[in-house]
Amino acid sequence: MSMSSQPDPAKLAASRAAVALVRDGMRLGLGTGSTASIMVEVLAERVKAEGLALRCAATSKATAELAGRLGLRVESLDEIGWLDLTIDGADEVDPDLNLIKGGGGAHLREKVVAQASDRMVVIADPGKVVDRLGAFHLPVEVIPFGLEATKVLVGRALERLELSGRPILLRQRDGRPFVTDEGNHILDLALEAIPDAPALARALSAIPGVVEHGLFLGICDLAIIGRPDGSVVELTREDEGDALADEEGALL
Numbered sequence: 001m002s003m004s005s006q007p008d009p010a011k012l013a014a015s016r017a018a019v020a021l022v023r024d025g026m027r028l029g030l031g032t033g034s035t036a037s038i039m040v041e042v043l044a045e046r047v048k049a050e051g052l053a054l055r056c057a058a059t060s061k062a063t064a065e066l067a068g069r070l071g072l073r074v075e076s077l078d079e080i081g082w083l084d085l086t087i088d089g090a091d092e093v094d095p096d097l098n099l100i101k102g103g104g105g106a107h108l109r110e111k112v113v114a115q116a117s118d119r120m121v122v123i124a125d126p127g128k129v130v131d132r133l134g135a136f137h138l139p140v141e142v143i144p145f146g147l148e149a150t151k152v153l154v155g156r157a158l159e160r161l162e163l164s165g166r167p168i169l170l171r172q173r174d175g176r177p178f179v180t181d182e183g184n185h186i187l188d189l190a191l192e193a194i195p196d197a198p199a200l201a202r203a204l205s206a207i208p209g210v211v212e213h214g215l216f217l218g219i220c221d222l223a224i225i226g227r228p229d230g231s232v233v234e235l236t237r238e239d240e241g242d243a244l245a246d247e248e249g250a251l252l
């Protein structure tokens with residue numbers, strides 16, 4: 001494998017299993033983050049070895065740059081129109097395959113791309129599997145205009161959902177507010193646990209300054225969890241709780 005540093009074996013195992021789902025001629029969505037980057041490298045190697053003809057849409061500038069550099073054919077989502085499969089990482093995966101995403105600040109484009117795909121497959125290591133979403137800070141992309149007012153409205157929404165007092169943190173990078181590929185900022189909500197994810201998703205989406213939150217509810221079709229020994233566990237929404245219950249001891 002031509003990767004510069006030795007990849008995490010669990011992420012590599014999940015990536016290989018996901019890339020095995022790719023078929024010649026597919027239109028693919030490429031996720032963002034360290035796991036998705038490994039997947040892009042594995043995919044590029046397979047494309048080179050087998051001469052597959054793929055069309056790829058990236059979920060971030062960083063992924064577009066990586067995929068292009070590795071020789072994958074990257075086009076805009078509008079050029080491709082619709083995708084057969086999107087493969088992406090996640091920050092948390094619950095037993096119903098609901099996700100928190102956006103640790104890398106790309107969840108807006110990631111959600112657009114995932115929703116424009118027939119199938120979304122998540123690749124992750126066992127540390128991402130949780131019983132209930134919320135330990136990971138929930139990213140919320142907001143427009144710069146009226147940021148303080150948006151923060152107040154987010155706080156009020158949390159109060160109504162019995163999450164009052166939870167910190168709302170403006171994400172920083174190099175001492176300045178983080179700027180997404182779409183020119184927006186990110187509020188990270190330190191919720192600890194999310195009792196009612198659909199209600200929170202609705203409340204956040206109703207705030208005008210909020211562009212998109214990192215809750216991916218009912219979007220993921222398959223989660224491939226890699227293990228450090230190179231094996232994988234596949235979780236689907238149909239077998240959701242059962243599979244997790246069976247595998248939990250081995251996963252965590």
Ligand SMILES: O=C(CO)[C@H](O)[C@H](O)COP(=O)(O)O
Nearest residue numbers: 033034035089102103104106
């Ligand atoms: O949602 C994301 C980026 O916005 C990533 O998929 C998520 O943060 C997981 O990243 P990693 O694979 O590096 O742990």
